[in-house]
Amino acid sequence: MTHAGDAVARLVRDEGTRVLATLVRVTGSVDLAEDAVQDAVVRALETWPRDGVPGNPRGWLLVAARRRAVDVVRREAKRLGKEADAMPAFDPSPDPVSVRDDLLRLVFTCCHPALSVDAQVALALRTLGGLSTAEVARGLLVPEATMAKRLTRAKQKIAQARIPYRVPAAEELPSRLAGVASTVYLIFNEGYTGRESLLAEGVRLARLLASLMPDEPTALGLLALVLLQDARRAARFFDGVPVLLADQDRSRWDFELIKEGVALVGVGLRRTPSVPNPYVIQAAIAACHDLAPSYEETNWDAVISWYDVLLSVQDTAVVRLNRAAAVAERDGPSPALALVDSLRELEDYPWWHASRAELLHRLGSASASEALERAVETGLPDAHAAHLRGRIQKENPGHNARGFRESG
Template sequence: MSDAEEAVTRAHRDEWARVVAALTKRFGDLDIAEEAAADAFTTAVERWPADGVPANPGAWLTTTAHRKAIDRIRRENKRDDKHWEARMAFHDDPPAPPGPIDDDRLRLIFTCCHPALATEARVALTLRIVGGLTVPEIARAFLVSETAMERRITRAKTKIKAARIPYRIPSAEDLPARVSGVLTVLFLIFNEGYLPTGPDTDPLRPGLTAEAIRLTRLILTLLPEDGEAAGLLALMLLIEARRPARVSAGGELVSLDEQDRGAWDVALIAEGHRLVRERLAAAAAGVAPGRYQILAAINAVHTSARDMRDTDWSQVVALYDQLVRVDPSPVVALNRAIAVAELDGPEVGLAATERLDHRLAGYHAYHATRADLLRRLGRSRESRAAYDRAIELAGNTAETAYLTRRRDQLGRRSPESPT
C-alpha cells in the first residue's frame, strides 16, 4: 500500500464521522451527507497519489464533500422535494443554538437515535453514519444478513427525511428517552474498535475506541446522574486499559490468561474502578444497576486480579446471574457459561454452552468457546472441528491467528490452562 493509500485509509478512520456530521449540520440530509462524504473520499483516492496528501486531510475532505453536496443539489433542485435542500446550500440564516454541548458528532448520534425509529434501526444507522462501519461489519454485529441490514439502514434514513427529524441534541426533558439507544451505539462502536470484524482491517482500531470513550464522557456530562452512562464509561475504560497487552508483536490475539498485566493502563483501571465503586454505592442505596453497570463490575473483578488464577470466579458468576435477569440474551448466557467453566469445570461449562447451539450457530465466539472446552476435556477431534468453524466465522485477523494456533496445537501436548 502506498503512502497516499495509507493516508486515505487513516483519514477515513479518523475523519469520516467529522465530515458526515459537518455536512449533516449544513444540509440537514443524511443521504446527501453520506454520499458527498463518500464522493470526497473517492476523489482523495484519485488525487492524493498524484497531488500529494494535503497538510490537513480533514479540512480537504470536508471542503471537497461540501462542493460535491452542492453539485448534487444543483443537479436535482428542479424536483419539488429538493427545493428546500437547494435553499440549505445558500441560506444565510444564523445557526440554531447548539445546546448544552457543541459537538457535531454527538448531535448526529442523537439524530440517528430518535425514538421515532425502531431501536435496532437507530443502532444500525448510527454505526453506519457516525461510526463509518460497513454494512457487512454491522450485519455481523447483529448476526443478520447484509441484505437485511442494508434494508434496515435505508428505511431508517427515509424515515428521518420524511419526518424531518432535527439535527440537534434534544432538550433535557427528551434526553432520558433517547440516551439508551445512544449508549448502545457507543458500545458497539467501541467494540468494533477493540475487536474489529472486517477481514481487511487492523486487528485493533484505537481511533474508534477513543472516540466512543470521548462521546460517552460527553453523555455523562449531559446526564451526570445516569447510572448506565457511568457504567458504560467504566466498562470502556476497563476494557481499553487491557489493549496494550491484547495483541502480540506477531499480530496474534493474546488471551486474558496470557496477557502481561504489567502492560495494562493503571490510570484507566483506577478511573474505571472508581466509577464502579460509585455505582455499587448507589446499588447499596436501592438503585438497581443496569446492563452496563453489571458488565463494568465484571470487568472490575478481572482487572483487580494480579493473575488469572486469582480471579474471583464465584463473584463473576454471581454478577452474570444478575446480568442474565437484566439482559437474557444468548451472548450473555455464553459468557456466563465461560465463567461457570472456570468455577465448576469444563464439563459443566460445556453443557451450558451447548444449550445455546440453536441460537448462536453462526457466532464465531460460540464455536471458539466450545472448541476450548472440548480441548480441556481431551476431546481433540471434536475440538478441532469446532475450531475450524470458529476460524471460518471469525473476521478479526488477530483472533483468526490465535484460533489457528490453538487448533494446530491439538494432539501435540496435554490440555492447557483455560483461556
C-alpha cells in the same frame, strides 16, 4: 499503495466518520453528505499524488465535500426553478445544554423514538459509526441480508415520517439514551477486535455521554466499562496476534484508567441500589478482572455472582455464554460445555463456536477443529482464529489451563 493513497485510506478510516457527521449537520441530509464525502475522497485520490498531501487532510476533505454539496443543492434548486438555500458554516457556537459533538449529536438524532431500538442502533452504526452493513450485522447478531433490509426500512421511515436530523432538546436526551449507549458500546466493541480508531472513538463518545448526563447510571456504567476494558489495550495484542487475558503482561495495563473505572463502578452501584443497571454490572465484572493480581487469582465466584445479577435484568444468550466462560475457569470445561451447548440460538454467532472449540480442546476432543472452522465461517476475526487454531494444533489437548475465549 502510494504515500498519498495511504494517507487517504488512513483519513477515511480514522476521520471519515467525523467528516460525514459534520456534513450531515451542515446539509441536513445523510444521503447528500455521504455522496459529497465520497466525491471528496475520489478528488483527493486524483490530486494528492500529483500535488502532495495537504497539511490538514481532514480539513481539505471537509472543504471539498462542502463545495460538492453546495453544487448539488444549487443544481437541484435550478432544476426545480427555485432559489437554493444558503448552507450554514461548519462550526456554529455549540449549545451548552445539548450535544456538543457532531458525531454524538447525530447518533442521538438517529436514535429517534419513532424507530425501534434495534433500528436506531443499526442506522447509527452504519451511517455514523462508519461500520459496513456486514459489520453492523455481526455486531447485532443478525444475517447481513436482514440487516440491509432493516437499514432500508429505517431510512424510509425517517423520510416518510419527516423525522428531522437535528439536535434533541436536553429534556429528550434520557429517552434516547438506550439506543445511544448501545451504539457507543458496539463501536467500542468493533474496535476491540483490533480497529484502534474505533476503540478510541468509543471511549471518546462514552466520555462525552457521561459529561452530558452525569447523573445517569447507564452513562456512568458505560464509561466505566469501556475504561476498564480499554485499560488492557497495550497488552491485548503482540505483533498483531491477540493475547489471551491469562497471558497478558499486567504491568502494561493502564492503572490510571482502572482506578477511574473502578471509582465510576462505585458511583453507579450507589445510584442503583434497587434495580441493577446492565452497564454498571458489566463494569463490575470487568473490575474483577482488572483488580486481580494475576489470572490465577481472579475471584471467579465474584465474577459468576455478578453475571447472575446481570441475568436478572438482561437475560440474553450472549450473557449466558460469557457466564459459561467464567464457569469453565472455576468448575472446568465439562459443565461449561453443557451450558454453552444449551445456547443453540447462538449457532450463527462466531464466539459461540469459538467457545465450543476452546472447551472441546480442553476436553481432548477432536471435534475442536470442526467447531473452530464453524467459528471462522460465521465471522470470527482472522487474528483470533489463527491464534486458536495454533493452540489446538500445538498444545496437548486436555491439559490446557490457558485463558478462555478472546483476549481480555
